[in-house]
């Protein structure tokens with residue numbers, strides 16, 4: 001292993017769903033003051049999957065442009081992070097591997113630790129590349145965030161997938177050592193195997209997240225990480241965008257800084273723009289923040305970016321990365337903006353119908369109506385098997 005080997009994110013691509021429920025529509029239904037959604041939690045819309053979309057179709061849509069640009073020749077591993085898994089045994093990434101026609105000489109695995117899973121996947125990928133720098137790893141984080149109807153969490157739903165190609169000598173972002181780590185056994189948000197929707201102690205979860213920010217930063221500092229002032233921007237896990245503001249203020253205070261709102265907005269404002277329209281994408285959300293930042297910021301070449309990944313239950317990690325010269329030529333800004341703007345707004349009745357949809361569990365043949373205009377779809381559940389197809 002070469003001492004000057006740099007490893008990080010070589011390409012990043014995101015996809016979301018066919019439909020969007022705006023918070024204005026939700027507020028008109030439930031009588032909530034729209035200020036609570038737009039200002040209080042900082043959300044404008046939530047992506048809603050069509051009946052024939054799920055974590056696999058979003059993941060394949062996010063990963064396809066990466067495989068198309070770089071080919072699959074050097075990708076020997078796919079790590080798929082999710083907390084809205086479609087099967088208890090088979091890795092969702094195998095469906096993606098098949099849809100994208102990737103070589104059989106690939107290892108595919110699924111990872112789970114709530115919203116932290118995407119960062120675990122990234123760090124494991126970096127380890128694999130240190131072992132053999134000629135290989136690349138496809139990391140995919142894909143999730144559908146779903147709470148009960150009329151639950152306080154309902155306004156923080158969403159869905160998206162982010163695919164990242166991790167490699168030596170990356171074109172976008174070098175990921176740095178060290179990482180700051182934090183784990184605490186807490187039931188702030190969880191989903192038992194028998195439930196389709198998550199359970200959450202909302203206010204407890206915010207406190208748990210903030211404690212994890214302080215804990216991960218403390219370890220990062222003890223491991224010899226950068227000083228806070230060295231970072232130009234920070235990407236936080238964003239269950240709702242105002243949470244990133246709460247987290248960043250907490251970090252600044254923790255490091256002895258006065259709260260200057262202009263400084264807070266400068267540090268994280270751009271990272272929140274995609275999440276505000278997409279909603280919580282769990283494992284993908286911190287990297288959706290990165291895509292939004294890279295796509296919109298003035299030249300960040302050579303700048304350090306801080307990452308805070310939080311997964312309820314809970315595990316958190318703080319780490320840094322440096323933006324690589326020439327990165328702007330590799331971005332997918334137009335495609336990313338289109339992924340958000342192409343979604344069709346739906347009314348509350350349609351949203352409710354999709355929210356309540358579930359397959360019969362009789363093992364019969366259940367074709368799924370054609371709804372998505374995305375590149376991949378769930379065609380049927382047949383004999384308890386999910387059947388995917390290119391559209």
Ligand code: CAA
Nearest residue numbers: 033035036039040041152153156202203205206209239312
């Ligand atoms: N105008 C402007 N602001 C308003 C307002 C109005 N009319 N009405 C209320 N607000 C503000 C409130 O003051 C509050 O802001 P602050 O937190 O800054 O005080 C904000 O809007 C939300 O109001 P409430 O706290 O009263 O809202 P709530 O009781 O409905 O709960 C929530 C909010 C806890 C986030 C809830 O939506 C929830 O449980 N969400 C799911 C859990 C979650 O996202 N937790 C985050 C940390 S855990 C994590 O990060 C993992 C994960 O992905 C789930």
